[in-house]
């Protein structure tokens with residue numbers, strides 16, 4: 001009797017996780033066609049950086065100058081950090097002809113630091129936000145140093 005009582009919940013858990021695993025796999029398969037539709041909008045790298053990165057960078061720089069006083073200030077930081085972080089993903093669709101590994105690394109590092117800034121913004125932790133913001137700009141600049149001969153070195 002005791003055995004039965006302890007085995008039953010375990011069986012139920014296995015059944016439930018098995019089901020959700022299958023469902024997750026089905027959902028992933030559903031997403032494949034959508035993924036293959038992802039393609040960059042045809043603009044050159046200059047227009048891409050100017051159009052996607054410049055404005056959020058400028059706004060973020062102003063917003064990060066002092067600790068936000070209200071919810072709207074934090075929301076603005078999270079929004080621009082998210083745009084720049086997702087921009088890192090988009091850079092992975094615009095690989096250069098050579099030095100692809102470094103391009104990929106800078107894009108991923110800048111995306112991840114941007115994600116850390118979003119998280120710190122959600123927690124309203126200004127010390128952590130500053131840390132992530134500086135780290136992100138270092139990754140932006142690392143790419144600009146290598147692929148842009150040091151032009152556009154961004155200041156926090």
Ligand code: HEC
Pocket residue numbers: 045046047049050053054057084091103104106107110136137139140141143144147148152154
């Ligand atoms: C993987 C490489 C790479 C990363 C990462 C990267 N950039 Fe750039 N960025 C470039 C290149 C290449 C250019 C030069 C484009 C051109 O003018 O041809 C550029 C140019 C710029 C410019 C100048 C745009 C203009 O109007 O001339 C700004 C601003 C900029 N990036 C912001 C950022 C910010 C902010 C980040 C980080 C959040 C970032 N970039 C991350 C490659 C990168």
